[in-house]
Amino acid sequence: NGALETLKEYPLMSVDSQGGFISTEWIFEESNPNQRCMIKVNVTSRELISNGVNTKILCQKKETDEWYSTNELFIEEEKNITLKILEHASQLSNVDSLS
DSSP, X not given: OXXXXXXXXXXXXXXXXXXXXXXXXXXXXXXXXXXXXXXXXXXXXXXXXXXXXXXXXXXEXXXXXXXXXXXXXXXHHHHHHHHHHHHHHHHHHHHHHHO
């Protein structure tokens, strides 16, 4: 639920609550239509620990009507998303324990 809350502003392509996997659709910025990115999250632990959430950002660029991977690394951005997921999960956990 923390991952769903974190990614709620993006259109989701795949949500597997049993397997803990979420993937967004391709995300485009109006200012840069020749680049698209996708966020993939895999929750591997019920514990609120950073290595229990794997976040990956994949980006592609378009040249001559074909998309190709940029092979860029987004380590800081992935870490920030993971931390937001854990923060949302913690908040949701605290709300659940109060009810």
